[in-house]
Amino acid sequence: MSEGGLSSAETERYRRQLMLSGFTAEHQEKLKRSTALVAGVGGVGGTAALYLAAAGIGKIIMVHYGRLTRSNMNRQILMRDFLIGESRVEQAKYAIEEINPGVEMETCDERLSPALAESLLEGADIALSARPNFRERRVLNDCCVKKRVPVIEGAMNAMEGYLFTVIPGSTACLNCLYPEDNPEWEELGFPVLGCVSGMLGCLMSLEAIKVLTGFGKPMARMLKFDLQDMSFRKFNIVRDLNCTVCGKVAASTPKSSASGFKSGNL
Numbered sequence: 001m002s003e004g005g006l007s008s009a010e011t012e013r014y015r016r017q018l019m020l021s022g023f024t025a026e027h028q029e030k031l032k033r034s035t036a037l038v039a040g041v042g043g044v045g046g047t048a049a050l051y052l053a054a055a056g057i058g059k060i061i062m063v064h065y066g067r068l069t070r071s072n073m074n075r076q077i078l079m080r081d082f083l084i085g086e087s088r089v090e091q092a093k094y095a096i097e098e099i100n101p102g103v104e105m106e107t108c109d110e111r112l113s114p115a116l117a118e119s120l121l122e123g124a125d126i127a128l129s130a131r132p133n134f135r136e137r138r139v140l141n142d143c144c145v146k147k148r149v150p151v152i153e154g155a156m157n158a159m160e161g162y163l164f165t166v167i168p169g170s171t172a173c174l175n176c177l178y179p180e181d182n183p184e185w186e187e188l189g190f191p192v193l194g195c196v197s198g199m200l201g202c203l204m205s206l207e208a209i210k211v212l213t214g215f216g217k218p219m220a221r222m223l224k225f226d227l228q229d230m231s232f233r234k235f236n237i238v239r240d241l242n243c244t245v246c247g248k249v250a251a252s253t254p255k256s257s258a259s260g261f262k263s264g265n266l
């Protein structure tokens, strides 16, 4: 992939988003030069990866352990019925390559360990946290704080969900808000309607595009939603300066061009 400029085919592919007020060729080029680590390619992370790819991100690294089951199919829009039993992350790669062959794809069919996270985050400008368990979310959060990589953190259960962005050294991290695991989280078997997980995935990809390119205004608070009655609320979140993960991390320019996100705007 070329480092600078957009080809005529790319200009045509992204023509409709280049019409957005304030979204310029420079934003598109920044996106093209960006790499996102997507942890989890289920109903949430798979949708987020799909929209990052459609928008023209340069590279996606997908990490997700496991094979496709029939009960995945109500929400995992990158998957195909005839491939039930096969690796999910490989199918996600093929599906995205068919939709936008200009996106470089890397996959890893493993659970996140600290060493693996450290390795996968090399060269990543942002991470999207969409694993359905606290253990892997904490591994990702800890490693991103250490390496100063912003994280889009999103989770859902049934009709409810949340979304917030971690800018290490500036905003609250996962551990600031959830120092203890939520005992109500159950990795397998929680209820999901595909359009609910998909909506969260879309919002996560949107926030990632903002942080990566400087377009728009990234959300500096936590969004909580309950789609049972379409309620959306934003809450202030406060960084815990005694947090065992990020408490000693000083504010600095994050790795990405998160120009819309400034320290102290919570």
Ligand SMILES: [Zn+2]
Pocket (backbone or CB within 6 Å): 172, 173, 174, 175, 176, 177, 240, 243, 244, 245, 246, 247
């Ligand atoms: Zn923290």
